Amino acid sequence: MNRIIQTTCPYCGVGCGISANVDEQQHRLIISGDITHPANFGRLCSKGSALGETIQLTNRLLQPRVYGRETSWTDALDVVADTFSKVIAEHGQDAVAFYGSGQLLTEDYYVANKLMKGFIGSGNMDTNSRLCMSSSVAGHKRAFGSDTVPNCYEDYEHAELIILIGSNAAWCHPVSFQRIRAAKEANPALKIVVIDPRRTASCDIADLHLPLASGSDAWLFNGLLSYLYNHNALDLNYIQAHTEGFGSALGNINHGYSIEQVAEHCQLSVQDVQRFYDWFTTTNKVLSLYSQGINQSSSGSDKVNAIINCHLATGRIGKIGSGPFSLTGQPNAMGGREVGGLSHQLAAHIEFSDADTVARFWNAPNITREAGLPAVALFDAIHEGNIKAVWIMGTNPVVSLPNADKIKQALQRCEFVVVSDCIADTDTTALAHVLLPAQGWSEKDGTVTNSERRISRQRALLQPAGNAQPDWWIITQIAHRMGFAAAFNYQSPVDIFREHAALSGFENNGQRDFDISALADMSATDYEQFQPTQWPINTQYPQGRARFFADGQFFTPSGKAQFIAVTPRPPVNAPTADYPLILNTGRLRDQWHTMTRTALAAKLNRHKPEPFIDIHPADAEQYGVSANSLAMLESEWGSMIARVQITDNQTEDNVFVPMHWTAQYASHGRMGALVNPEVDPISKQPESKHTPVRIKPYTPLWQGFILSRHEIQLTEADYWIKSKLDGFYRYELAGNTLPDNWHESINSKLDTPAQWQEYRDSAKGIYRTARLVNKQLDTVISIAPNHHLAERNWLSSLFAKTELTKAEHKALLTGKPPLGGADVGAIICACFNVGEKTIKAAIKEHGFTTHQQIGQCLKAGTNCGSCVPELKALL
Numbered sequence: 001m002n003r004i005i006q007t008t009c010p011y012c013g014v015g016c017g018i019s020a021n022v023d024e025q026q027h028r029l030i031i032s033g034d035i036t037h038p039a040n041f042g043r044l045c046s047k048g049s050a051l052g053e054t055i056q057l058t059n060r061l062l063q064p065r066v067y068g069r070e071t072s073w074t075d076a077l078d079v080v081a082d083t084f085s086k087v088i089a090e091h092g093q094d095a096v097a098f099y100g101s102g103q104l105l106t107e108d109y110y111v112a113n114k115l116m117k118g119f120i121g122s123g124n125m126d127t128n129s130r131l132c133m134s135s136s137v138a139g140h141k142r143a144f145g146s147d148t149v150p151n152c153y154e155d156y157e158h159a160e161l162i163i164l165i166g167s168n169a170a171w172c173h174p175v176s177f178q179r180i181r182a183a184k185e186a187n188p189a190l191k192i193v194v195i196d197p198r199r200t201a202s203c204d205i206a207d208l209h210l211p212l213a214s215g216s217d218a219w220l221f222n223g224l225l226s227y228l229y230n231h232n233a234l235d236l237n238y239i240q241a242h243t244e245g246f247g248s249a250l251g252n253i254n255h256g257y258s259i260e261q262v263a264e265h266c267q268l269s270v271q272d273v274q275r276f277y278d279w280f281t282t283t284n285k286v287l288s289l290y291s292q293g294i295n296q297s298s299s300g301s302d303k304v305n306a307i308i309n310c311h312l313a314t315g316r317i318g319k320i321g322s323g324p325f326s327l328t329g330q331p332n333a334m335g336g337r338e339v340g341g342l343s344h345q346l347a348a349h350i351e352f353s354d355a356d357t358v359a360r361f362w363n364a365p366n367i368t369r370e371a372g373l374p375a376v377a378l379f380d381a382i383h384e385g386n387i388k389a390v391w392i393m394g395t396n397p398v399v400s401l402p403n404a405d406k407i408k409q410a411l412q413r414c415e416f417v418v419v420s421d422c423i424a425d426t427d428t429t430a431l432a433h434v435l436l437p438a439q440g441w442s443e444k445d446g447t448v449t450n451s452e453r454r455i456s457r458q459r460a461l462l463q464p465a466g467n468a469q470p471d472w473w474i475i476t477q478i479a480h481r482m483g484f485a486a487a488f489n490y491q492s493p494v495d496i497f498r499e500h501a502a503l504s505g506f507e508n509n510g511q512r513d514f515d516i517s518a519l520a521d522m523s524a525t526d527y528e529q530f531q532p533t534q535w536p537i538n539t540q541y542p543q544g545r546a547r548f549f550a551d552g553q554f555f556t557p558s559g560k561a562q563f564i565a566v567t568p569r570p571p572v573n574a575p576t577a578d579y580p581l582i583l584n585t586g587r588l589r590d591q592w593h594t595m596t597r598t599a600l601a602a603k604l605n606r607h608k609p610e611p612f613i614d615i616h617p618a619d620a621e622q623y624g625v626s627a628n629s630l631a632m633l634e635s636e637w638g639s640m641i642a643r644v645q646i647t648d649n650q651t652e653d654n655v656f657v658p659m660h661w662t663a664q665y666a667s668h669g670r671m672g673a674l675v676n677p678e679v680d681p682i683s684k685q686p687e688s689k690h691t692p693v694r695i696k697p698y699t700p701l702w703q704g705f706i707l708s709r710h711e712i713q714l715t716e717a718d719y720w721i722k723s724k725l726d727g728f729y730r731y732e733l734a735g736n737t738l739p740d741n742w743h744e745s746i747n748s749k750l751d752t753p754a755q756w757q758e759y760r761d762s763a764k765g766i767y768r769t770a771r772l773v774n775k776q777l778d779t780v781i782s783i784a785p786n787h788h789l790a791e792r793n794w795l796s797s798l799f800a801k802t803e804l805t806k807a808e809h810k811a812l813l814t815g816k817p818p819l820g821g822a823d824v825g826a827i828i829c830a831c832f833n834v835g836e837k838t839i840k841a842a843i844k845e846h847g848f849t850t851h852q853q854i855g856q857c858l859k860a861g862t863n864c865g866s867c868v869p870e871l872k873a874l875l
């Protein structure tokens with residue numbers, strides 16, 4: 001009997017509701033969008049749709065491991081608790097730290113934070129949200145006195161102007177993006193502006209794209225404030241009644257912000273800046289959506305406030321269709337902020353200055369009264385040996401922190417590293433002394449909060465893998481063993497949730513925005529049946545509240561919003577003669593962060609199977625790198641190798657690389673190694689979008705690829721990339737010493753012996769070999785002195801065939817499809833596996849002009865819609 005269970009997607013901050021059809025017997029899930037969930041009304045993107053493929057047991061961590069040996073939970077928990085207690089006894093409570101994640105559930109996060117700050121008595125609990133949302137948090141607190149997102153998704157349908165600032169929502173918040181697209185289709189008067197140095201997929205629906213100079217946003221928004229003032233577009237009543245500091249914000253922009261000056265600073269055309277300012281001035285309902293292009297900057301907090309200033313000045317905040325709207329990244333970045341996951345927060349939006357309140361509630365006299373270290377400084381302290389024991393939960397810092405080789409070294413030096421993860425082999429688990437197997441998304445129960453403050457349930461769908469336990473259980477077991485049993489006496493997530501809700505209302509009296517006290521007495525059944533609701537949820541708003549601040553009531557001591565005088569600063573590390581290019585990093589449509597889960601789904605690997613460097617044609621020419629060749633990027637901090645993609649979507653002097661590849665999937669793909677560790681002085685968020693680098697061709701002796709039904713341990717290549725595709729693995733390779741007999745070396749690693757066919761042209765350095773098992777293609781290898789190799793896409797398509805035709809068989813070693821054979825090209829539509837060449841041919845043949853026509857003919861773009869921008873680009 002299959003059961004239908006409502007749950008929430010574990011990826012991005014859109015927080016889509018999922019309706020899972022659970023086949024417990026077969027360990028199978030059929031995933032569809034929950035049509036009743038207000039975040040997505042049934043829609044899902046490519047990642048959410050592919051969740052069913054990621055629940056496999058491949059590479060799951062199933063049993064605790066202590067110093068490499070599998071142990072019982074009792075042993076592992078004893079070792080962790082004893083070691084932490086010992087380090088604290090010898091070196092004090094600040095010699096230990098927790099590093100958590102916006103992917104923990106609220107209940108997990110709450111107990112981790114309570115243990116470290118309340119009972120161990122150290123502030124050293126920080127989270128990967130430091131790399132993600134902390135500039136938004138800082139901006140909110142400075143302006144509103146609280147970390148409040150004023151608006152909600154429904155505003156997409158009401159806005160008349162939507163500005164995407166440093167947000168590639170088409171790929172990173174796809175369901176919100178689809179909703180904005182639909183709003184525009186319903187109301188063609190809705191204008192969209194994208195502000196991003198790159199032309200991204202989000203520009204697909206843009207009426208105006210401002211490819212501003214990296215890091216120059218504060219000039220643009222200061223200039224906008226000046227323009228609003230000069231054009232009498234201010235809401236003087238709102239400013240007068242509900243804000244403070246307008247005079248000094250204005251004083252700051254008296255000079256230097258003419259349109260011409262702004263255009264020069266931002267490297268934009270005067271007309272484009274004029275057009276943007278004019279639209280902002282004359283449009284009533286304006287929604288500013290911003291994300292990592294704003295937050296991940298050494299002036300991120302100021303950039304956030306420069307945007308908020310413009311909304312306060314026009315009174316456009318928390319109103320239907322208008323307001324500043326920070327898009328959260330992770331599924332529970334918002335929940336983490338609620339429980340105080342960042343090292344400078346306490347809990348329930350309570351500051352350290354009110355530590356007594358929390359101490360009373362928790363009955364925790366040992367509570368810390370001081371903030372702990374933020375992520376980058378925390379890992380510096382590990383590197384220096386001041387923090388001697390660290391517990392990393394649900395994040396992969398060896399990949400995602402800046403200056404990542406130093407992070408790796410810090411963990412190698414650290415006396416005691418504990419990692420809780422659901423995956424066994426990651427770049428971070430490789431350095432752990434103790435590994436604790438956590439239950440994954442489909443196994444655990446709790447709550448998450450999305451970008452619009454909506455709390456939703458994640459529900460367990462399947463039995464846990466092996467001996468995996470929920471994070472809250474693991475943490476409370478350690479708390480018990482460290483002597484804090486009374487304060488951590490929870491039987492299930494609802495016990496924790498009730499306490500979290502009660503704390504939010506404790507001594508609150510309307511002074512704190514986060515208040516869900518109406519849920520403090522909820523029964524287990526109510527929790528089980530809880531339907532998505534936006535906080536606050538209290539006596540005044542028992543059904544939740546969609547928007548804040550239209551009434552002019554803020555959470556500052558005076559009750560008024562604060563303008564912040566912003567003096568724009570360029571990024572800390574400017575390009576130099578040695579490192580003349582700016583490295584920008586970010587996300588791809590179908591991968592999630594460090595790929596521990598998305599790379600398990602063949603469907604999600606088709607889109608971009610190899611890390612790449614996007615570079616402008618003029619830069620490619622100047623630095624001598626050609627399309628599809630390999631190149632090395634170097635910064636002062638580290639280096640990587642990836643495939644060159646030449647594109648005028650990049651502005652000159654800027655290169656972009658995806659953040660996703662790790663040492664598990666690439667020999668030289670960890671971009672974090674290059675990223676400078678500079679942080680914003682207020683939020684301490686790293687500058688992940690701006691590192692000076694240089695590029696040079698990487699010219700190995702040979703290049704090649706292997707497509708094989710088998711996972712192969714490669715020792716022959718200096719450069720390799722691995723990806724799992726439909727029924728086979730793809731390895732991209734390069735090296736300087738060429739093994740004599742590839743097939744012998746591979747054969748020794750495979751268990752089924754078979755006949756190989758070989759083609760060799762030693763003079764030209766070309767070698768191709770293939771083997772068939774039961775008439776099916778089993779493995780094919782192609783080697784050449786450069787990247788001109790056999791046709792990968794065609795060969796890949798042969799793995800789907802139960803038997804090769806004679807012509808295909810014969811063509812195997814020519815490297816090209818037989819006459820009339822199809823090469824579909826790079827996969828554009830992951831849902832229906834439709835390639836670029838197929839789409840181009842159909843457009844040419846039928847004269848298609850719309851993506852809908854392509855969809856009718858090839859189905860491409862008709863399921864999740866994530867590839868529609870690419871379809872339109874092909875048109």
Ligand SMILES: Nc1nc2c(c(=O)[nH]1)N[C@H]1C(S)=C(S)[C@@H](COP(=O)(O)OP(=O)(O)OC[C@H]3O[C@@H](n4cnc5c(=O)[nH]c(N)nc54)[C@H](O)[C@@H]3O)O[C@H]1N2
Binds near residue numbers: 217
């Ligand atoms: N597919 C996918 N979706 C995701 C994630 C994922 O891993 N994969 N991760 C989730 C998480 S945790 C997050 S935080 C979000 C991030 O979502 P986004 O912030 O939308 O994603 P990014 O690609 O990191 O960066 C956004 C854009 O900022 C631009 N940018 C760089 N520098 C500047 C600048 O100086 N000014 C401006 N205005 N723009 C600049 C970049 O060119 C990039 O296009 O995505 C979430 N959604």
Ligand SMILES: Nc1nc2c(c(=O)[nH]1)N[C@H]1C(S)=C(S)[C@@H](COP(=O)(O)OP(=O)(O)OC[C@H]3O[C@@H](n4cnc5c(=O)[nH]c(N)nc54)[C@H](O)[C@@H]3O)O[C@H]1N2
Binds near residue numbers: 394596671
């Ligand atoms: N250069 C550069 N660096 C960046 C960024 C960038 O744009 N550029 N973006 C930054 C941002 S915004 C973010 S959010 C970070 C993300 O970076 P990370 O947090 O390091 O990346 P993830 O791959 O999401 O790591 C999550 C880990 O938790 C594990 N996991 C999944 N579910 C669970 C669970 O339920 N319990 C436990 N215990 N473990 C679980 C996964 O297997 C995985 O190992 O990267 C940051 N780093």
Ligand code: SF4
Binds near residue numbers: 009010011014045047
């Ligand atoms: S937009 Fe995609 S990744 Fe984000 S929550 Fe929805 S389905 Fe999940």
Ligand SMILES: [Mo]
Binds near residue numbers: 131132133330
């Ligand atoms: Mo993030």
